[in-house]
Amino acid sequence: DQGMNVVRLNMSHGDHASHRAVVDLVREYNARGGASLAVMLDTKGPEVRTGDLQRPLELGNGDSLTLTIVAGADGTDSRVGVNYDGFIEDTSVGDTVLVDGGIISMLVQSKTETEVRCRVVDGGVLTSRRHLNIRGKSANLPAITDRDWADIRFGLEAGVDYVALSFVRDAEVIRQLKDWFARAGATGTASIGVLAKIESADSVRNLESILDAADGAMVARGDLGAELPVELVPYWQHRIVQGCRRRGKPVIVATNMLESMIKCPTPTRAEVSDIAIAVRQSTDAVMLSGETAHGAFPLKALGAMTAVAHRAELGQLRYTGGGAGAGPARRRPPVGLEDAEPAEWIVPPSRKFHGLGDANISEMCAYHATSMANTLKTSLVVFSRKGNMPALLSHYRPDYPIFCFTENENVQRRMALLHGVVAIYMPFSERASTTFDRAILELKRRGHVRGGQILAIVQSGRQPIWRSSATHSIAVRQVPRDEPNESESEEEAQPFPPPMPASTLLAGHEVVSP
Numbered sequence: 402d403q404g405m406n407v408v409r410l411n412m413s414h415g416d417h418a419s420h421r422a423v424v425d426l427v428r429e430y431n432a433r434g435g436a437s438l439a440v441m442l443d444t445k446g447p448e449v450r451t452g453d454l455q456r457p458l459e460l461g462n463g464d465s466l467t468l469t470i471v472a473g474a475d476g477t478d479s480r481v482g483v484n485y486d487g488f489i490e491d492t493s494v495g496d497t498v499l500v501d502g503g504i505i506s507m508l509v510q511s512k513t514e515t516e517v518r519c520r521v522v523d524g525g526v527l528t529s530r531r532h533l534n535i536r537g538k539s540a541n542l543p544a545i546t547d548r549d550w551a552d553i554r555f556g557l558e559a560g561v562d563y564v565a566l567s568f569v570r571d572a573e574v575i576r577q578l579k580d581w582f583a584r585a586g587a588t589g590t591a592s593i594g595v596l597a598k599i600e601s602a603d604s605v606r607n608l609e610s611i612l613d614a615a616d617g618a619m620v621a622r623g624d625l626g627a628e629l630p631v632e633l634v635p636y637w638q639h640r641i642v643q644g645c646r647r648r649g650k651p652v653i654v655a656t657n658m659l660e661s662m663i664k665c666p667t668p669t670r671a672e673v674s675d676i677a678i679a680v681r682q683s684t685d686a687v688m689l690s691g692e693t694a695h696g697a698f699p700l701k702a703l704g705a706m707t708a709v710a711h712r713a714e715l716g717q718l719r720y721t722g723g724g725a726g727a728g729p730a731r732r733r734p735p736v737g738l739e740d741a742e743p744a745e746w747i748v749p750p751s752r753k754f755h756g757l758g759d760a761n762i763s764e765m766c767a768y769h770a771t772s773m774a775n776t777l778k779t780s781l782v783v784f785s786r787k788g789n790m791p792a793l794l795s796h797y798r799p800d801y802p803i804f805c806f807t808e809n810e811n812v813q814r815r816m817a818l819l820h821g822v823v824a825i826y827m828p829f830s831e832r833a834s835t836t837f838d839r840a841i842l843e844l845k846r847r848g849h850v851r852g853g854q855i856l857a858i859v860q861s862g863r864q865p866i867w868r869s870s871a872t873h874s875i876a877v878r879q880v881p882r883d884e885p886n887e888s889e890s891e892e893e894a895q896p897f898p899p900p901m902p903a904s905t906l907l908a909g910h911e912v913v914s915p
Contacts, residue, residue, distance in 0.1 A: 403700055404707035406817045407686065408438055410561070411694065412552045413445045424559045431814070437824055439563065439817035441596070442556040444549045446567025447542030449533045451500075452482030458527040460505060468498070468533075469516035476527075480516075483533065487541050492517050497536040500527060502627040534627040539603040544574035553578070556593070557585055562814045563594040565619055570603040572614035579614075590787055590809045594818075596653070599641050600624035612644045617651040617818070619688070642682045649796035651818045654679040655688035659706060663696035668705050676706060677713035683798065685820040766859070766873040767793035773875060774857040775800050780850065782840060783859040784829065788812045790859060795819040804849065806840045823849070833860075841880055852882035 408427050410420045424440055431437050451468075454476035460466060467480045470489060474482035489512060492498070496509045498519055505527060507519035545553075545566070556564055566578060578595055587593045597604070597611050600621035604611060612618060620641045626634045638654060645652035658676055661669050679687050687710060692702040771794060774781045780801040783790050791805040798820065805824045807813050816824035827843065830836045837858060844850045858876040 403703045405703060406436075406438060407563075408440050409565075409688065409690070410440065410442045410556075411690070412443060412549075413448075414694075417552075417555045420555070421559060424561070431810075437810075437813050437817060437826070439814040440559075440561045441563040441565055441818075442552065442561045443565040443598075444552055444567045445546070446549065446598075447540060447544065447546050448568070449483065449485045449488060449540050449542070451527070451529065451531045451533060452484060453529045454481065454527070460521045460524040460527055462521055462524045464521040464524065466507060466519050466521060466527075467516050468519065471515050481527070485540060485542065488533075489514065489517060491538055491540060492535060496538070497522075499534045499536060499627045500525070500531050502532070502534070502623050503631075505531075532624075534624065536628060536630070537602050539568070539570055539601040539628065542568075544568070544570055545578065553581075557582070557587060560811075561593060562811070563596055563617075563818065565596040565598050567598050567621075568601050568604075568624070569597040569599070569611055569615075570601060571607045572610040575611065575614040590811050592811075594815060596651075599637070600628070602628045605629065605637055605640075608640065608644060612641075612648055612650065615650070617653070617685075618645050619653040619655050620684075622654075622656040638679075639682060642679075642684050645685075646683055646796070649793060651685040651795075651820070653686040653688050653818075654682075654684045656690065658687055659689060659692045659702045662692050662698050662702040662705065666698050666701055668702075668709075673705075673709050676709040680710050680713040681717065683820075685795075686818060762873055763790065764793060766790075766875065768797055770794065770857055770859045770875045771797035771799045773877075777855060777857065777877070779855055779857060780804055781857045781859055782806070782837075782844070784836065784840070785812065788815055791816055791822050791824070792819060794859065795822050802849070804840075804844060806836075837878065841878065845880055850880050852880055854880045856880065 408423065410423060412420070420442075427438050427440055452474060456476065458466075458476050458479070458481070465479060467474075468483050468488065469480055470483055470486050472482065474480040492509055492512060494509050494511060498507045498509060498517075500506070503523070505521065505525040506523040507521050509517055510520050511518045549567075553564060564578070566574065569575065575595055575597060582588070582593055582595075594616040596617045596619055597615035598619045598621040599605065599608065599611070601624065605625075618641055620638045622634050622638065625637060629637070642652050642654070658679075659668050659672050661672060676687055687706060689702055689706060693699040696702060767790065770781060778801070781794055781799055781803045783794060783803060784806050785791050786807060786809055788805075788807070791803055794803045803819075803822045805813075805816050805822050806827050806829075807816075807824060808826070808828045810826055813824040813826045816822045825840075825843065827836075827840060830839065841850070841856065844856075845852070850856065855877050856879075858874075858878055860874045860876075
């Protein structure tokens with residue numbers, strides 16, 4: 402009710418029983434009607450970690466520490482074990498080793514066949530099983546570990562909607578997982594979206610091919626800022642978001658968004674700006690992790706993120722349709738915010754137009770449907786069995802909500818990640834006109850539209866529902882009035898709907914929480 406759209410299962414913590422309980426709770430919530438939450442499984446991935454210590458080690462600047470692959474090193478004599486046998490081979494003299502993303506940093510001074518000797522640059526308290534990174538390098542570990550496969554099988558059985566794959570190094574691992582899902586029967590409307598977490602040096606080197614292969618991406622800024630110089634993180638965030646935008650694929654910006662709210666009831670001003678920047682970059686979702694998983698103020702953190710995202714989007718340029726004497730249709734600032742900066746609101750399709758293929762025609766249909774809805778200042782209504790057209794409409798970032806009606810609950814949940822899409826489950830009738838009437842009445846019942854308002858109705862020809870052949874159509878329909886004979890007031894004659902509450906639309910931006 403506070404604005405969350407997607408629930409993240411962090412497989413680095415908890416067990417299958419605890420995660421199953423969360424999934425059951427989400428399904429129970431969805432069964433009540435109204436909003437529909439999606440579930441995203443986030444794999445642990447091939448992490449390099451220190452071993453167990455007898456007691457925490459106090460490391461000061463200039464101290465020496467030895468990292469070894471020999472079993473039994475428990476912190477005695479400043480020797481700490483590492484769980485990855487290839488650590489020695491991956492490390493070179495002069496490398497920077499980071500603990501938990503930089504809480505402690507060390508410089509490699511020498512190495513042998515079994516150990517690496519380091520000098521502490523930034524000290525701190527080292528505890529058991531801490532995450533290690535070598536700046537600028539990725540560990541040569543299997544892309545999907547045995548534990549990950551067990552977790553993915555659990556996710557398939559539990560019916561998760563997305564899998565976020567950690568430490569993706571190249572596109573091949575994405576294709577490998579998709580092939581596995583296909584063999585397991587997770588295809589079509591039952592498919593599971595595969596999101597690539599961009600968080601390693603290799604992932605940014607292979608960014609374009611990874612984004613081509615994946616169904617979406619997550620900007621995992623924690624490990625990304627450990628493997629790369631931290632000043633490069635904003636650059637790569639922009640590159641990743643725009644790469645997904647060009648492809649019409651959803652993207653999540655994550656990590657440290659409201660970190661201070663783990664302990665404090667209000668965010669820092671820098672955190673507020675961070676969320677607003679992500680919104681202006683046109684990300685589909687912003688994500689909370691520790692803030693809601695173990696923070697002291699989870700609801701306040703979620704409320705703060707919702708409010709900031711909502712306000713940031715209101716401050717962007719809005720679409721103003723052309724008309725007689727008005728000049729061409731274009732984006733203009735909202736009233737009172739004439740100095741608003743242009744939003745990176747629309748990116749042309751990545752494919753070149755090579756003819757009248759279904760994919761190209763669908764993209765053109767979505768583009769012009771969005772333009773028409775913006776000109777009319779009204780919402781879009783789309784009927785979908787697979788979710789293709791709602792995704793295309795979301796790509797073009799209309800000013801008003803996209804109401805997606807579907808008779809498939811899997812598709813309904815997957816739509817939760819898409820920018821500006823409100824998915825509603827409704828069995829379709831045999832006649833299109835009957836289904837349209839029922840959908841409009843349902844929107845009116847929920848308070849999303851009002852009598853006399855016009856709506857843009859979109860049908861895609863790639864997956865025809867009521868037609869024997871593939872055709873595309875954009876139509877305009879009026880919402881029935883409660884009293885057909887009543888006279889129209891000037892206010893009622895306006896085509897645009899009243900503002901929707903942030904809890905319903907979340908200003909088009911989705912919040913993901915664990």
